[in-house]
Amino acid sequence: MAGPIPMPIEKQKKLGNPNHKSKIKLNFFNETKLASSAPNNLGEEGKRVWTTVVTFAHWIGPTDAFTLELLATYADRRRKIQEEVLIEGEVLTGQNGGKYLNPKTTLLISLDEKTIKLFSLLGLTPTDRTRLGINSVDSKMVQNGPYPEGSKLQKLKEKYDQSREI
Numbered sequence: 001m002a003g004p005i006p007m008p009i010e011k012q013k014k015l016g017n018p019n020h021k022s023k024i025k026l027n028f029f030n031e032t033k034l035a036s037s038a039p040n041n042l043g044e045e046g047k048r049v050w051t052t053v054v055t056f057a058h059w060i061g062p063t064d065a066f067t068l069e070l071l072a073t074y075a076d077r078r079r080k081i082q083e084e085v086l087i088e089g090e091v092l093t094g095q096n097g098g099k100y101l102n103p104k105t106t107l108l109i110s111l112d113e114k115t116i117k118l119f120s121l122l123g124l125t126p127t128d129r130t131r132l133g134i135n136s137v138d139s140k141m142v143q144n145g146p147y148p149e150g151s152k153l154q155k156l157k158e159k160y161d162q163s164r165e166i
Helices: 009-015 044-056 062-088 103-121 126-132 152-165
Strands: 091-093 099-101
Touching: 044 062, 062 103, 099 103, 103 126, 126 152
Parallel strands: none
Antiparallel strands: 091 099
16 A cells, blocks of 8 residues: 555544645635526437426536536437437348347447436536535525535535635
């Protein structure tokens, strides 16, 4: 095992900032929301994904619009390719009578992998929601914001609001 032994979080909190490393202050909590209407270039499936994410993922903001649009575009492509695979079949027959996997099936698998990465980037997987401190089942929402009470996002917002008052 290389490197120093990790220090427990409790001890790190007690020490504070002994090395006096500068902390970057960023405005994470812009109160503007992402437009609920999906871009016109999206198909039916893409618009459904856009609307669902904007409606239920309150932590997603305008800076995530491009990533969300890409996710919605992938949803449209996936639907189109999936319909083509259903028509053509997953296994095709070659000129010599040999069977082979439809290349569009491989394309679907690749598209699914990319989609999962985008879900993760937007905090839409259970693991990523846990890292953000968001419980999708929890209905207790903070009155003045879309952040669940006691979540990491709520604590960061409170800390940011306090630093603005000074």
